[in-house]
Every structure is written in C-alpha cells, then in structure tokens.
Amino acid sequence: MKHLIYLLTVICLVACSSPVELEQQSYEPQVVVDGFIESGGYATLYLTWSSPFLTSYDSASIRRSFITSASVFLSNSKGETEALTLFRSNNFFPPYVYKSTEMKGEAGETYSITIRYDGKIITATTTIPASPSVGILSMNAVSDTSGNLKLSVLPRSSTETWLFIQVKSALAKEQYHPILTPVVKLKPEEGLHTIPIHRVAESNVHHLDTIKRFYTSWPRYEYSLDDVITLKYGTVDFDSYQLLKSIFADQAIQSNPFAINSVGIRSNINGGIGRWTGIGLAPTLVYDGAN
Amino acid sequence: MNRFLFFLLFLVGVFLSANGETLLQTDTIRKELREIRVSDNQRRALDATFPGNDRLYEKDFSRTPAFMGESDIMQTIRQLSGIQSVSEGNSGLYVRGGSAGQNLFLLDGMELLNPSHLMGIFSVFNPTTTGSVSVYKGQAPVDLQGRLSSTVAVYSKEPTADNQGFDVNLGTMTTTMSWIKRLCNGKLDITTGIRKSYLEAIGAVLSPFLSDEQNYFKTNSYRFYDFNGKATYHVDSTTNLTFSWYTGNDKFRYSDPSMEYLATNEWGNDAMTLLYSHQRRPGSTFESSLAYHSTYSDFNGDIISYTMQALSSYKEIQWKNQWERTWGNHRFHAGVSLADQQTMPLDMLFNYNSDTLKQYHRYENGLATLYAGDYFTARSGTLNGYAGVRFTGNLCVGNNSSILLNLSPVFSLSYLLAHEQSLKLSVSLNDQQVHLAALGSVPLPNDIWVPVTKELPSETASQLTIGYMKDWGSGNLSIEMYGKKLDHQLIFNLLTDNEDVNDFEDRFFHGKGLAYGVDFSVEANRGPFTGQLSYSYSRSIRSYSGILSGRWFNDKYDRPHDLNVTLSYTPNKTWDFAANWVYASGSNMNLPAGRWWLMGQLMNDYETFNGFRLPNYHRLDVSANWHLKTKRFKSSVINFSITNLYNRANAYFAYFKVYQDRNRYNLDIRTKQVSLFPILPSISWRFSFN
Numbered sequence: 001m002k003h004l005i006y007l008l009t010v011i012c013l014v015a016c017s018s019p020v021e022l023e024q025q026s027y028e029p030q031v032v033v034d035g036f037i038e039s040g041g042y043a044t045l046y047l048t049w050s051s052p053f054l055t056s057y058d059s060a061s062i063r064r065s066f067i068t069s070a071s072v073f074l075s076n077s078k079g080e081t082e083a084l085t086l087f088r089s090n091n092f093f094p095p096y097v098y099k100s101t102e103m104k105g106e107a108g109e110t111y112s113i114t115i116r117y118d119g120k121i122i123t124a125t126t127t128i129p130a131s132p133s134v135g136i137l138s139m140n141a142v143s144d145t146s147g148n149l150k151l152s153v154l155p156r157s158s159t160e161t162w163l164f165i166q167v168k169s170a171l172a173k174e175q176y177h178p179i180l181t182p183v184v185k186l187k188p189e190e191g192l193h194t195i196p197i198h199r200v201a202e203s204n205v206h207h208l209d210t211i212k213r214f215y216t217s218w219p220r221y222e223y224s225l226d227d228v229i230t231l232k233y234g235t236v237d238f239d240s241y242q243l244l245k246s247i248f249a250d251q252a253i254q255s256n257p258f259a260i261n262s263v264g265i266r267s268n269i270n271g272g273i274g275r276w277t278g279i280g281l282a283p284t285l286v287y288d289g290a291n
Numbered sequence: 292m293n294r295f296l297f298f299l300l301f302l303v304g305v306f307l308s309a310n311g312e313t314l315l316q317t318d319t320i321r322k323e324l325r326e327i328r329v330s331d332n333q334r335r336a337l338d339a340t341f342p343g344n345d346r347l348y349e350k351d352f353s354r355t356p357a358f359m360g361e362s363d364i365m366q367t368i369r370q371l372s373g374i375q376s377v378s379e380g381n382s383g384l385y386v387r388g389g390s391a392g393q394n395l396f397l398l399d400g401m402e403l404l405n406p407s408h409l410m411g412i413f414s415v416f417n418p419t420t421t422g423s424v425s426v427y428k429g430q431a432p433v434d435l436q437g438r439l440s441s442t443v444a445v446y447s448k449e450p451t452a453d454n455q456g457f458d459v460n461l462g463t464m465t466t467t468m469s470w471i472k473r474l475c476n477g478k479l480d481i482t483t484g485i486r487k488s489y490l491e492a493i494g495a496v497l498s499p500f501l502s503d504e505q506n507y508f509k510t511n512s513y514r515f516y517d518f519n520g521k522a523t524y525h526v527d528s529t530t531n532l533t534f535s536w537y538t539g540n541d542k543f544r545y546s547d548p549s550m551e552y553l554a555t556n557e558w559g560n561d562a563m564t565l566l567y568s569h570q571r572r573p574g575s576t577f578e579s580s581l582a583y584h585s586t587y588s589d590f591n592g593d594i595i596s597y598t599m600q601a602l603s604s605y606k607e608i609q610w611k612n613q614w615e616r617t618w619g620n621h622r623f624h625a626g627v628s629l630a631d632q633q634t635m636p637l638d639m640l641f642n643y644n645s646d647t648l649k650q651y652h653r654y655e656n657g658l659a660t661l662y663a664g665d666y667f668t669a670r671s672g673t674l675n676g677y678a679g680v681r682f683t684g685n686l687c688v689g690n691n692s693s694i695l696l697n698l699s700p701v702f703s704l705s706y707l708l709a710h711e712q713s714l715k716l717s718v719s720l721n722d723q724q725v726h727l728a729a730l731g732s733v734p735l736p737n738d739i740w741v742p743v744t745k746e747l748p749s750e751t752a753s754q755l756t757i758g759y760m761k762d763w764g765s766g767n768l769s770i771e772m773y774g775k776k777l778d779h780q781l782i783f784n785l786l787t788d789n790e791d792v793n794d795f796e797d798r799f800f801h802g803k804g805l806a807y808g809v810d811f812s813v814e815a816n817r818g819p820f821t822g823q824l825s826y827s828y829s830r831s832i833r834s835y836s837g838i839l840s841g842r843w844f845n846d847k848y849d850r851p852h853d854l855n856v857t858l859s860y861t862p863n864k865t866w867d868f869a870a871n872w873v874y875a876s877g878s879n880m881n882l883p884a885g886r887w888w889l890m891g892q893l894m895n896d897y898e899t900f901n902g903f904r905l906p907n908y909h910r911l912d913v914s915a916n917w918h919l920k921t922k923r924f925k926s927s928v929i930n931f932s933i934t935n936l937y938n939r940a941n942a943y944f945a946y947f948k949v950y951q952d953r954n955r956y957n958l959d960i961r962t963k964q965v966s967l968f969p970i971l972p973s974i975s976w977r978f979s980f981n
Contacts, residue, residue, distance in 0.1 A: 019961060019962070019963055019964075020905075020906060020942055020963060020964035022880075022904075022905070022945065023903070023904070025898075025899060025903065027884045027885045027898065030885070030896070032889070034890060046888070048887065048888050050887035050896055051885060051886055052884070052885055053885055053895070053947075053960060054947075054960055054962065055960075056957075056958070056960075057959070059957065062957075062958060093888070093891050094888055177890060177891055247889065247894060254895070259731060259732070260731070260732050261881065261895070261897060262784055262800060262835075262838050262881075263784065263837065263838070264839070264897035265894065265895065265896070265897060273896060274887070274889060275889065
C-alpha cells in the first residue's frame with residue numbers, strides 16, 4: 001500500500017517541529033548478521049551489535065558495536081566447511097568483514113553459517129537459486145541533464161522468481177547498495193517486467209560530515225545522464241524475498257510519523273537478527289552516459 | 292437482490308405503520324423527556340438510569356473557553372470524566388478505552404460519521420443551534436445503541452418564548468448564524484443554522500505585507516461550512532411531522548512549488564430525516580422515520596512524477612419505526628428498522644510515469660434490527676432500571692454473501708439511597724455493524740469506513756459498570772468503575788502488498804482488547820463560582836494475532852491519567868469568566884526499540900508495539916464574556932479567549948531524524964515533536980435579535 005503511505009507523507013508535510021525527550025524502553029542488544037553469498041562469489045559477513053534506539057553513538061561506542069572476535073564457519077550441502085577470515089574494509093560501513101577465501105557460491109546449493117561469539121551460537125541457512133535472465137538497462141531522459149533508469153527483464157522459468165537489485169553510481173562514488181524498492185517478484189504470466197531503478201535518498205538522515213554528495217540537490221529518484229551506473233541483480237529464495245521486502249517496506253515509512261509498521265521486520269538468523277542471503281547473480285549491467 | 296428485499300420490507304413497514312396507531316399505543320415524546328431533563332439538571336447524576344450518562348446544556352457549552360472565537364460542543368463533551376480531554380488535531384473521541392470509530396454521533400436522530408471540521412479542531416455541531424447533548428459511555432437504551440464506546444445524541448433547540456430570532460457569532464476564523472422561529476400560529480417550528488469559515492480572507496489581509504510565496508494562506512487554502520436544521524410541522528395536537536437535515540464540507544488545498552507538490556483533500560457529511568410522530572393518548576406514542584446519511588472523503592495529490600486520487604464513501608438509507616407505551620411503573624419501547632448500507636472503502640487511482648494502479652472496492656449490506664426495552668421503577672421509586680435487547684441481522688451482499696446475526700442485551704439498575712445518594716450497576720453486550728479503519732497513527736478525515744462481512748465480523752464489547760453518586764444541593768459527586776472486553780477489533784495493515792492478498796478484507800489484523808478504569812467527577816457551586824473536576828484512571832490494551840504474535844500491548848490512546856478542571860466565576864451581570872485546565876498522560880507511539888546496521892544503512896528493531904509514550908499533555912484555556920448593555924439586540928456578548936495560556940508545546944506526534952558523521956563515527960537519533968497550538972488569543976462577538 002505504498003500509495004497510502006504517500007498520502008500520509010503528504011499530510012505530514014504541513015507540520016513543524018521541535019526537539020522532545022522520550023524515554024527509551026528497555027532493550028537487550030542483539031548480535032546482528034548482515035551476510036550474503038552470491039553465485040560465483042565468496043561469502044561476505046558483517047557482524048555488529050544492535051543498540052537501543054534512542055541512544056547516541058560516538059566514535060568509541062560505535063567501535064564497540066563492531067564484532068571482530070567471532071568464529072564464523074561456512075558449510076554447504078556437500079559437507080564442505082570453511083572458517084571465514086576477518087578483513088579490514090575501508091570502503092564499507094561497518095569496516096570489518098568476514099569472508100570466505102576458498103568456498104564460492106553455486107546456484108542450487110544450500111549454505112549455512114555458524115557463529116560462535118560471547119558464549120552464543122548463532123546459525124542461519126540460505127540457498128542460491130538459479131540466475132535470472134539477462135535484462136536491459138536503459139535511461140529515459142526527464143530533462144537535459146537527468147533521467148529515470150529502468151531495468152527490463154523477462155521471467156526465466158515457468159515459476160515465480162524473486163529479484164534483489166543493487167546499484168552503484170560512479171559520479172556519487174558509491175559502493176553497491178540496494179535501490180529504493182530492491183525486491184521484485186517476477187511472474188511468468190506477466191511477460192516482460194519493467195522495473196524502475198530509483199536512486200535512493202535517505203530522507204530521514206541528516207549528514208553532519210562534510211563529505212560532498214553528488215546527488216544532494218538533484219531531483220528525487222533521478223540520475224545524471226552523464227553518470228556511469230552499474231547494476232547488480234540476482235534471484236533470491238522466497239524466504240529471503242520476504243525478509244528483504246519487510247526491511248525495505250519499513251525503510252519506506254521510516255520518516256513518516258503517521259505511518260505504522262505493525263508487522264516488524266523479519267529475520268532468518270537463529271540467535272540474533274539480520275539476514276543471510278543467497279543470490280543467484282545475473283551478469284552486471286552498466287549504463288554509461290558517455291556512450 | 293438486497294435492494295429488492297429492502298424495498299419489500301419498506302412496503303411492509305409502511306403498511307404496518309399505517310395501522311400501527313391502533314395496534315400499539317405508546318408515549319414518550321422525546322420532547323417531553325428532554326423538558327424533564329432540563330428542569331432536573333442539578334440532579335442529573337443521581338437520577339439517570341444508566342451509569343455513565345451525562346447531559347449537557349447551553350450553559351455548559353458557554354462555560355467552555357472558546358477556541359479562536361468559537362465554542363465547541365465536542366470540547367465540552369471532552370470535559371466529562373471517562374472521555375479523554377486531549378483533542379489537538381484529532382477528530383476522534385476516546386471513551387473508556389474505546390477507539391475513534393466506536394462512537395455514535397446523532398444530530399436530531401441523524402447519524403454523522405465524520406464529526407469534525409478543520410482536522411478535528413471543531414466539531415460538526417453548530418453551537419448556536421444546539422440545545423442539549425446526551426452522552427452515554429458504552430451503555431445506552433436499545434434505540435440509541437450501535438457503537439461500542441459511546442452514543443452522543445445532540446438535540447437542536449426548540450423554539451420557546453425566549454430563544455426565537457437570529458443568533459450570530461462572529462469569530463476569528465468562522466461566522467456562525469442560527470434562526471429559531473415558531474411560525475404559522477404555532478403550527479411550524481424552525482431551527483436552522485449555518486457556519487462558514489473565512490481562512491481565505493486572512494490570505495487577502497496579509498497580501499499587502501507578504502509576497503505570494505511567503506503568504507501561506509495565499510498559496511494554500513482551507514475552508515469549511517455546514518448547514519443544518521429542523522422543521523417541525525404540528526399537524527394537530529397529537530401529530531408532528533419533522534424534517535431534519537445536515538450538510539457540511541471541508542476542503543483543504545496545499546501546494547509547494549519548490550517540491551512540485553499539490554494536494555487537495557475534501558470530506559464531509561450529508562444527512563436528512565423525515566420523522567412522523569403521533570401521540571394517540573398520554574403515554575402512547577408511535578414514530579416512523581425515513582433517514583439518509585452519508586460521508587465521503589476525496590484526496591487528490593500530485594507530487595513530482597506521482598499522481599494519486601483516493602475516494603472513499605459510505606451511504607445508508609434507513610427506515611425505522613418505534614412504539615412507546617407507559618403503564619404503571621413501566622415505560623416500554625420497541626422498534627424495528629431496516630437499512631441499506633453502501634460502502635466504498637477505497638476507489639483509488641495511482642499513477643507513476645506510465646504505471647497505473649487502480650483499486651476499487653464496493654460493498655452492500657442490508658440490516659434488519661429489532662429491539663425492545665423497558666424502563667421500570669420499583670420499591671416506591673427508590674429502585675429504577677432498564678432492561679432491553681437488540682437483535683441485528685446483517686445481510687452481506689456479493690460474491691461471498693452471508694447473513695450475520697447479533698444479539699445485544701443491556702441491563703441497568705439505579706438504587707436511590709438515603710441522603711441523596713444512589714448506586715448504579717449496568718451490564719451489556721454491544722455490537723457495531725461498521726468498522727472505521729485508521730490509515731495512519733492518528734485519526735484522519737480520510738480514514739475509511741469498512742462494512743461488516745463474513746471475514747470482518749461486527750465488533751462486539753461486553754461492559755460492566757458500577758457507580759456511586761451523591762448530590763448535596765450545591766453540587767454532586769460521581770465515582771464509576773468499569774471493565775470492558777472488546778472482540779473482533781481491526782487494524783488496517785498499511786504494509787500489505789497487493790500481491791499478498793486476494794481481497795480487501797485480507798488487509799486487516801484481527802484482535803481483541805481490554806479496558807478498565809475509574810472515573811471520578813465532582814461539581815460544586817458556591818455563590819458566583821462554579822467548579823468541576825473530572826479525573827479518570829484508565830487502561831486500554833490490545834492483542835492482535837498478526838502483531839508480536841498476539842502479545843498484549845498498550846493501545847495508542849491508552850492514557851492512564853486524565854484530569855480536567857473547570858472553574859467559572861460570574862461576579863455580576865456584565866462579566867463572567869471561565870478557565871479550563873487539562874492534564875493527561877501522553878499517548879503511545881510505535882517507535883523501534885533498537886537499531887542496527889544492514890547493507891550500510893540504519894535499520895529498526897521492533898520488539899514492542901506502541902512502546903513509547905509521548906510527554907504528558909497539559910494546557911490552560913481561559914475566557915471572559917462581556918455582556919454589553921444594548922437596546923438594539925436581545926443580547927450582545929463579546930468573548931475574549933486565550934487557548935494554551937502558558938504556551939505549552941504539547942506533542943501532536945513525534946518522529947525521529949538520524950544525524951550521522953561517518954568521518955568521526957558519530958551517530959545520533961534525535962526525536963522531534965510536532966505541536967499544533969501555541970498560545971492563541973481570540974475575540975468574538977455573539978449577538979441575537981428578533
């Protein structure tokens with residue numbers, strides 16, 4: 001019901017505000033798993049602690065939220081197991097990542113992780129579905145300088161498939177991140193699907209740093225016609241689809257005080273929260289404005 | 292099929308009513324009862340058969356400080372114990388743990404489903420035509436049932452020797468006018484009123500001083516009006532024919548060219564009733580009415596590349612017959628009504644670029660209601676009570692047609708003790724045949740009415756109330772305790788995707804609720820002073836199987852403490868003063884309990900529902916009436932009012948904003964509140980003439 005969310009957003013645009021102190025309810029921090037394994041790629045896993053909602057992070061407390069001393073094991077349905085290795089990653093936040101160095105994702109395979117940390121055992125399982133068909137990335141110019149990007153893709157088989165779509169912009173110097181509505185269901189009976197690739201603008205985030213962001217004053221959702229945009233998309237299983245959908249539906253209403261998330265957010269992590277996602281990747285697509 | 296049945300039943304009813312006066316001879320004549328109520332105002336708590344039954348009159352409305360120069364009936368109702376005092380930007384009435392859609396608002400017997408103007412700031416009831424209001428907090432005679440939480444029956448003034456003529460109130464935002472007259476040698480009584488806002492005039496006044504871009508009222512507009520009335524033709528000394536009507540509309544236009552944003556929002560009510568009443572002899576009355584009422588909302592928005600239109604409407608035609616008869620210590624009444632409900636919860640068109648999403652849902656229901664009740668007295672008048680039962684059959688028409696049946700009994704006793712004291716007890720099982728689905732976290736005029744269907748059965752409530760009342764001549768005291776169990780409660784699930792549901796009915800969470808509390812009220816008069824204190828301690832919780840796996844959580848409007856103090860002072864005939872102070876616990880908000888990082892973005896962790904409470908609410912309003920000496924007018928009063936005297940920034944709602952500096956690893960989530968009313972002084976002039 002995105003349209004109703006839109007209606008509620010419209011209504012709150014007329015309001016004005018001032019700071020208020022709310023009492024934080026008791027909250028037990030949990031281990032957060034943000035992990036994925038893509039077909040043809042190594043397993044990648046970020047481990048952090050969650051925090052009470054209304055507390056401030058400073059540089060010391062934010063560092064304490066990174067988990068860097070866990071034992072993480074990856075196994076597949078063939079009986080292979082590998083202990084993941086911790087790397088420092090300056091290009092992503094959080095800046096520590098556990099990665100496999102030998103096992104790579106294969107379509108049709110099931111992958112499990114086991115995390116031992118602080119006396120806890122945390123587990124999760126996912127599968128990598130077959131890759132989707134190769135799509136076409138195109139730009140519809142809206143003005144002389146900007147346009148809307150779209151992906152056209154056909155369902156691959158006679159059954160439903162679920163896509164997870166990520167993007168990065170060269171002009172904005174981005175890493176891969178999900179698009180605004182990054183999970184899409186493809187139905188065979190509907191033929192060619194055209195999916196809008198909306199640029200993400202975090203409306204409820206106020207940046208205190210001085211990092212220059214290319215798209216700060218651009219029209220919402222639109223990309224520069226001169227940009228080089230790389231699109232990574234792949235299929236996920238139904239559980240992952242539902243999980244990701246719940247996360248991004250919540251994101252869509254985060255800045256709207258009139259909207260209510262009655263259903264919470266799903267997780268497929270036993271003993272923690274987060275996601276462990278298998279992705280059957282299609283070849284990446286590139287929009288190159290210069291060409 | 293449904294329409295045919297309705298028509299058939301209507302014909303049968305007309306036939307019966309034509310012969311009704313020989314079959315059943317009763318009386319009550321509401322007018323007669325109301326006259327008794329007026330004269331017995333001081334003993335109202337003691338003598339009411341039902342606990343939780345309050346009656347308000349013109350002098351109560353005039354004691355309430357005006358808001359922007361306009362007194363409001365609903366503000367006075369909110370001063371009663373058991374009814375939440377807080378109302379800013381909120382059209383809902385919250386009675387004893389119930390929700391906004393569980394109140395029956397009747398204006399001269401016409402139901403009004405969307406009872407607010409200006410996003411809840413004013414009610415739809417014209418204060419210059421209103422004579423009295425009867426409020427029942429969950430337990431009412433069977434002819435006034437129909438909602439779980441309350442019945443608010445508003446009665447227009449009848450022409451008397453004193454009140455005939457024109458009555459005009461020139462306020463800061465609105466002008467209200469009424470005309471009350473007895474015509475044709477007493478054969479025809481007319482009471483009518485009209486109210487119109489002129490916020491657009493503020494834009495014109497500011498135009499010389501501000502550019503169009505800076506002038507909010509130039510680029511945006513808000514207007515509302517209402518027109519209501521009642522005309523009674525006295526056919527003879529025993530027979531009356533009364534036509535009542537109401538029409539009202541709000542229209543709001545907001546534009547922001549910098550955001551490529553334009554929206555209009557419109558909503559309103561229409562209602563009319565034709566009532567035939569006949570008194571065969573004292574104690575025997577028959578009434579037959581044909582009524583129509585509807586509500587609608589229409590939202591149109593255009594933002595960047597999106598356009599959206601969302602319509603919603605509800606229409607009902609009802610034919611009702613009621614017989615009343617008094618014999619001995621009993622006053623018996625019975626009735627039958629037939630209604631055709633046509634509901635269109637959502638007719639929506641949503642466009643983005645070349646994509647179009649259309650939704651259209653329409654329902655039709657046929658309702659047949661039978662009811663009977665008896666007021667009785669015993670033990671030489673020290674014990675009086677009421678017993679009644681209401682039976683409703685709801686035919687849901689459509690692909691999944693079904694007939695749903697409800698039986699709602701009510702029993703109430705009032706025992707008069709020595710020294711002007713009384714004890715009261717009431718138990719009831721109540722139902723309502725329509726749902727109000729809130730689209731957001733606060734009630735909005737665009738909230739949608741949804742019919743009862745097999746998948747969305749009628750909401751029910753069982754309630755027990757016990758009370759103690761005492762009068763001491765110059766004041767009265769009331770203490771009431773209640774417990775209420777609510778079933779078949781609904782919450783609209785905003786995050787349901789179209790692909791996850793087959794029918795509109797699949798978009799709801801189904802649950803139950805519990806509410807309990809104590810209401811305390813004391814009123815005292817001493818010389819020129821009149822004071823009233825109302826305090827309620829109440830709790831209201833809900834459980835929905837689809838939310839937190841059915842765990843109980845606080846209702847959004849669970850406010851444990853609600854205190855209302857009103858003081859009025861009339862030193863002489865020229866001046867009178869009034870003050871009203873409200874203190875209430877904050878309402879609840881559904882913020883996340885925790886936060887976490889995922890894919891480089893901040894995510895929410897929900898462990899509870901409605902787990903955050905907003906700061907406590909308090910506000911002081913004051914007013915003064917200056918009664919001018921005049922020969923030109925029958926009366927001339929200038930009202931000075933100040934709303935929110937000490938400029939308290941009360942939270943209408945709260946939201947959060949993330950402040951982050953990834954260079955320094957700093958991150959902060961700051962909550963902000965939105966407050967609607969700062970200190971607001973106003974002046975108005977009310978005058979009357981023949």
